[in-house]
Amino acid sequence: MEVQGSLNLVGYGLSAIGGGIGVGLVFAAYINGVARQPEAQRVLQPIAFLGLALTEALAILGLVFAFVIGA
Amino acid sequence: MIALALPAATTEEGFVAPTIEDTHYRDILPWGDAYGVWFDPGFGKQMLMVILSVVLIAAFFLVASRRHQLVPGKVQFLGESAYGFVRNSIGKDIIGGRDFMRYVPWLFTAFFFVLVNNIFGAIPFLQLPSFSHPGSAYAIAAIFYLLWVGIGVQKHGLRYFKLAVVPSGVPWYILPIVVPIEIISNFIVRPVTHSLRLFATMLAGHLIVTLAGSAIEYMVMTGNILLQGTSVLVLLGAIAMYMLEVLIMILQAYVFTLLAAIYIEGALHADAH
Numbered sequence: 001m002e003v004q005g006s007l008n009l010v011g012y013g014l015s016a017i018g019g020g021i022g023v024g025l026v027f028a029a030y031i032n033g034v035a036r037q038p039e040a041q042r043v044l045q046p047i048a049f050l051g052l053a054l055t056e057a058l059a060i061l062g063l064v065f066a067f068v069i070g071a
Numbered sequence: 072m073i074a075l076a077l078p079a080a081t082t083e084e085g086f087v088a089p090t091i092e093d094t095h096y097r098d099i100l101p102w103g104d105a106y107g108v109w110f111d112p113g114f115g116k117q118m119l120m121v122i123l124s125v126v127l128i129a130a131f132f133l134v135a136s137r138r139h140q141l142v143p144g145k146v147q148f149l150g151e152s153a154y155g156f157v158r159n160s161i162g163k164d165i166i167g168g169r170d171f172m173r174y175v176p177w178l179f180t181a182f183f184f185v186l187v188n189n190i191f192g193a194i195p196f197l198q199l200p201s202f203s204h205p206g207s208a209y210a211i212a213a214i215f216y217l218l219w220v221g222i223g224v225q226k227h228g229l230r231y232f233k234l235a236v237v238p239s240g241v242p243w244y245i246l247p248i249v250v251p252i253e254i255i256s257n258f259i260v261r262p263v264t265h266s267l268r269l270f271a272t273m274l275a276g277h278l279i280v281t282l283a284g285s286a287i288e289y290m291v292m293t294g295n296i297l298l299q300g301t302s303v304l305v306l307l308g309a310i311a312m313y314m315l316e317v318l319i320m321i322l323q324a325y326v327f328t329l330l331a332a333i334y335i336e337g338a339l340h341a342d343a344h
C-alpha cells in the first residue's frame with residue numbers, strides 16, 4: 001500500500017504534543033487553584049487564559065510552518 | 072453554496088481526501104473576472120456569510136432592544152442576558168475599573184460577530200465557518216491589534232512601548248535577553264496567534280466534518296456491502312465530532328473576546344505590571 005502526503009503534518013502532530021502538555025498543565029493549575037480557593041476564580045481566570053494563549057502559540061506556529069514550508 | 076454536493080473526487084484508484092481548496096468557493100460572484108479588476112476580490116462564500124452575519128446580528132439586537140419594557144419579554148430577555156454576559160463576565164471582570172464601559176461595545180461586537188460566524192459552520196446548507204479562511208481572521212485580529220496599541224499610546228504616550236517591552240524588577244544584565252523576547256512575544260506573536268487560533272480551530276473542525284462526509288459518500292458508493300455497513304460507524308463518529316465542533320465554536324468566540332479584553336487591559340495598565 002502506498003501512502004502519499006506531506007511529512008510536515010506528522011511533524012506538526014509531534015510538535016503539538018508539547019502544546020497539549022502545556023495547555024493541560026495550565027488548566028490543571030487553574031482548576032487546582034479554583035478548587036482550593038473558589039473566590040480566587042476571577043483573579044486566576046485571566047492568568048489561566050493568558051497562559052493558554054502563550055502555550056498554544058507554539059502549537060499554532062507549528063501548524064503554520066507545516067503549511068508554509070513546502071512539502 | 073450547497074454543502075450537499077461534496078467536493079471529494081472519488082476516482083477509480085480509491086478514496087481521495089478533500090483538501091483545503093475544496094472548502095473555499097470563490098465563484099459565487101466573480102467580480103474580479105467580470106470587470107478586470109487588478110486585485111480580483113473573488114467574492115466567495117465566506118464574504119457572503121460575513122455580510123449575512125452582520126445583517127442577522129443587527130436585526131436580532133434591533134428587535135430585542137425595540138420597545139423596552141420593565142418586565143422584559145422573551146426576545147428582550149435573551150438580548151439583555153447576552154449583553155450582560157459580555158459586559159460582566161468579560162468586560163467588568165477582566166478590564167475592570169471605572170473605564171471598562173468604553174470598551175464593552177468593541178468586545179460585544181467581537182463576541183457576537185465571531186460567535187455567529189462560527190455557528191454558521193454548524194448550520195446545514197451554510198456549513199462553513201467564515202473564519203476558516205485566514206483573511207477574515209487576520210482582519211479582525213488586526214483591528215484589535217491597532218485598538219490595543221492605540222489605547223496604550225493614548226494612555227501612556229510613547230512611553231507605552233518601553234512599559235510593554237521592559238519588565239520592571241529585572242536586573243539590567245538580563246535585559247538584553249528579555250527585551251527581544253518581549254518585543255517578539257508582545258508585538259509579533261500575540262496578534263498573529265490571536266488570529267490564527269481562531270482560523271486554525273475553525274478550519275480543522277470544518278475539515279473533519281468534510282472528511283467524514285466525503286468518506287461516507289465514498290463508502291456508500293463503492294457497492295461493497297461491508298463498507299456500506301461500516302459507513303454507519305463513520306456517521307456516528309461524525310455526529311460526535313460535529314457536537315464537539317459546536318462546543319469549540321462557542322468556546323473560541325469566548326476565548327477570542329477574552330484575549331482581546333486581556334490585551335486591552337494590558338495596554339491600559341501597562342505601568343502596573
